Amino acid sequence: MIEVGAGQQPWQPTMREISDAEIDAAIEQFRAEGYSRLAAVATEESLQGLRERAEAILSGKVQYPGLFFQPDAPSGRYNDLQFGQGWTGPDTNYRKVEKLELDARFRAWLENAVFERIVRRVVVGPVVIYRAVIFSKAARVGSDLPWHQDGGRFWGLDRDAELQLWTGLDDAPPAAGGIEVLPRSHHSGLATPLGGVVPRVNAEAADAEARALPVPTRAGDVLLLHNYLWHRSGPNITDAPRRGFTVCYMPASTRCLRKKRAPREFVGVFGGANGTR
Ligand SMILES: O=C(O)CCC(=O)C(=O)O
Known part of the structure; x- marks a missing residue:
């Protein structure tokens, strides 16, 4: 994929001006509630560039x-x-695409200056990323994602992000399958040592269905999500x-514990090895 032609500038994302006070307030709510929302961070221009690339990747026109x-x-x-199917052709509805740090536009977005301040x-x-993923719910097709946490043995790290x-x-x-959260659930740690999907018995004990809080978002909004926060999203019944593009940031000292294959080396971002900022 050629991103830069002769005499052209590389694609650069643009963001709304965001004050330190706004970021501090978002961090305070993230710590207390496990999530917070910064409205309209990505400009329309950024969104256009990212959507265009997401479509090209999901349809297989751009491949890495x-x-x-x-x-x-x-x-x-x-x-x-x-599970385990991977790429099955251009006409498939994919719910998830991982390793988007390989794409110059998504890489530039995940390293943007507002994100660095957060x-x-x-x-x-120094900072590395665990993953850079699109969660996609195609019109009238996108499926549900149950309550889960993003950590535990399932993630194979020496400490949770x-x-x-x-x-x-x-x-x-x-x-459309917007994110729902169980506020403050991150304070209770992992539901199981394995992490990932929260077992039904735990969800019932926590009365999660009644306490679920929808967090509707507009294009360009950014959610801060704690990895231990119970979160989920429903099917997309709209046209x-x-x-959503999600990136997990963690200290560069974090180690991969997997044994069956060589341990993962994480991609550096802000001050981490091979980061661009
Ligand atoms: O976008 C979604 O539906 C799910 C996102 C999610 O689970 C995550 O960012 O960890």
């Missing part, structure tokens, strides 16, 4: 060796997902796609 794809379940049910308030020292920044590429009201 190493991108990881997961097809959505045609039934729209999480339990019907088939991340530096949470992560001390804390901060994810989720950027809405489209409007995400509840009907428009709903795509």
Whole structure:
């Protein structure tokens, strides 16, 4: 993929001016409630560039060796997902694409200057990313994602990460499968040592259904999500796609514990090895 032609500037994202006070308030709410929302961070120009690239990647027009794809379940049910399939062709609805740091536009977005100011308030020292992922819910197809936490043995790290920044590429009201959270649930740690999907028995004990809080977002909004916060998203029953781009930031000293293959080396961002800022 050639991103820069002769005499052209590389694609650069633009963001709304955001004061330190606004970021401090977002961090305070993130710490207390496990989540917060910064409205309209990405400009329309940035959104256009990212959406265009998301479409090219999801349709296979732009490809990179190493991108990881997961097809959505045609039934729209999480339990019907088939794992381990990867890329199955251009006409598939993919629910997830990982390793988007390989793409220059998504890489530039995840390293933008507003994100650096947020991340530096949470992560001390050089920073790496665990993952850079699009969660996509195609119009009238996108499936549900149950209550889960992003940590535990499932993530294979010597310590759990804390901060994810989720950027809405489209409007995400509840009907489109917007994010729902269980406020303050991050204070209780992991529901199981494995992490990932929260077992139904735990969800019932926490009365999660009654306490679920929808966090509707507009395209360009950014959510700060604590990795231990219980969060989920429903199916997309609207006529428009709903795509979110999420990135998990953590200290560069974090180690991968996996044994079956060589431990992962994480991509550096703010001050981490091979970061661009
Ligand atoms: O976008 C979604 O529906 C889910 C996002 C999510 O689970 C995450 O960012 O960890």
